[in-house]
Amino acid sequence: MGKRHRSDAATDAATAVEPADEGARKAAKKQRKEEKKRKRLDKDAAAAEAGTAGTAEADQAGLNGAQGEQDAGDENTSDDRAARKAAKAARKEAKKAAKAAGNNAPPEQPAGSGIDSEQVEKKKRKKDRKGKGKEVEATPEQDETATVSPVKEKRKKSKKRQAAADAAIQAGIDPSLASLLDDRDFPVYPGAFNGGVSNAGASTSAAAAAAEPEVAYPNFNGSFGYFSAVQPHHYSQTLQDIPVDPSLIEVRAPNHASTSASLPDPQDPIVSPTVEHEVRLEDGEKRKAKDDKGKKKKADAPPKKRKRAAAGEEGTTRTKRKKTQGTLGAEGVEAAKGDFTEQLVTKWLRAADLKKLADEHGATYKSGKFSKAEDDTLRAAIEAFRAEQDLTQDELATLFNTKGDPKAKPNGVVAPQNEIWTRLARSLGNRPLSAVYTHVKLWYPVGGKDEAEKKGEKWTKEEDEALARAVKELGNSWVRIGQELGRSRDSCKDRWTKQLQNGAVLKAGTGAGGAAPATVKKQGKWSEEEEEQLRKLYKKHGAQWTVISAEMGGARTSTQCRTKWTDYLQRREEKKENEPAADKGDAANLWHWPKEGSARLVHAIAALDPKDKTDIDYKKVSDPEIAPQGAKNLRDRFRRLMESAEKSVREEKGMDEEDEVAFAGSSTLPSRSRRLTDAALFRAGRHHGATLGRVSNADVAPRQAQASFEGGQSRRFAKTDKVEASRLPKGQVEGAGFVER
DNA sequence: AGGGAAGTCGGTGGTACTCC
């Protein structure tokens, strides 16, 4: 089995940051590799010997528990209250048994490593499983062709990058920078990347930028960010020194805050009131739209089969919970008087309560994605609690997943129900208790860390059918279904609701030994009629994908509709509306990459000043000439452009295909290879007609790279861009090694 | 009321496939 021992991760962490000496580094790397291999072999051997005693016992306990639960359900009707109680008792027993087995607990982690380590483990397991899954799934035909497939090559590279990222996480370094670790000729300081600025150069430049207003790209913070990790002595010029397309330029005041959503906010640990307010307004609008949508949907759509109803429990005496909407949580919530923190972090405020607090009392709180700083704060609080209560990681996980009787909690911890949650919420101070709860619970999945052995693997037809049977039998009890199928709750839910279209796909063949599923769902290219239908339905319903899907007869799943619209159709539609003249028939042909398209793309992405390639928000590409193409398309185009640049760097430096060209983001000093890559990339942009250039450094062999890049261009690029490139003014930017044209 | 789970939507990375 591909599970990795936790101490491996610790080893990774310990060795993640090494002396920069190349020879020593390589030797250490090799040693690491061998060490890992040895450990894995040892572990496999031990597991084989002991019959995987440790975790297997616990797993079995879990299985028995699940089975007990199932049995309990079988004895009575599934909707019977007694049965539910029995099932719950069985669950408790299972948990107790699992705990009694003891070996279920993962090996102790070093204090402070907390969830980080778990996430690293998770990633590693995922990788292992992926590999395993492929082995299992490979058909003979696939095997024949798989030996030297480029896909495998890619995956190999991807794995390599992933390993570096994992090590980086362990070392407390931004994973996006991981590839620098093995390809650096400069000192890397752990923690240097956790700050709010994109890089050291940025802070320098930003300071300079603050002095006077400047002409710059939107959101441009004074450096190339992702592209350059600018150090003044390496790159003496920044974008404002370079002639650029005026349409891409805006004048902005100094200290203009970057709007890049994923850039960590230096002020973030606890959000400043101003930021909170903005968030609130923005989210309020969005929420309102959503709420309205929800109401409308409820009115239009047939009533949802909730678990109870689906199980035929109409006859119960339970009355519908009285809605507290508009009452600020009834007596629980006092009228706000300026400081809402206490209520926010101690009361279980529902959406309506929060909305009212915000709308009527001006309460502000943060919503949306949790930042890294917030996660760190929460982790620290969890770790403090764990240390204080003398809990192991496993006990902690159990605690987070134990409800009801506090005595059932491990280690005699008898905390008030919400003490831990209140405590965590308090550590942030600006997030609703329920939001903190939901977020942290994601770190402690119900079924435990190993709940989803098949994570990442494709669903097979058999699994789909098993899922259908499980849904038929258990209703929408996704937790139990997940246990049955060895998949996570969310995975089952997603598969059923998004891919199988609530079972429509499987309608005809879900019985035991039943016929093959009738494929209601349509796949493949969308016809013009379908696209038109989607347009109309979107206009009618907005982003109610389930409704849209239903109105399309279920032939396209909600996910298909969503991705088709958001990734491909939406921007074309916007373009069509803005420029009706452009609408001359076939919508698919409305848009073509403009001349200089590649260069414009490079420009536009540079303007977003991403930290690294994962930080590029393609939806924010504002260049109107290329924006209509949609995020996915831009992503792919840029990816290919970068691949070309990588190729040129490899050729230039005589690197092997296996050698990774580091593109990773900011650092205190630029990586040598990244400088090369940046240079190649920017030459690429220049080659394709941008008035974009840069000062290079002595390491760059520009003419070779230029030649190789040109050689690597696609026919399409050549068709659209080359003519324009020939008209470029020469030598717009002078500098050592810069290519004049 | 507190806590838990389901429903829904959206973001994202990866990749297979088709078209040119």
Place this chain on the structure above:
DNA sequence: GGAGTACCACCGACTTCCCT
């Protein structure tokens, strides 16, 4: 072979409903 399209799986946030 590159570009574009489509699909998939996972994850996260949020709301609503349900249960104790």
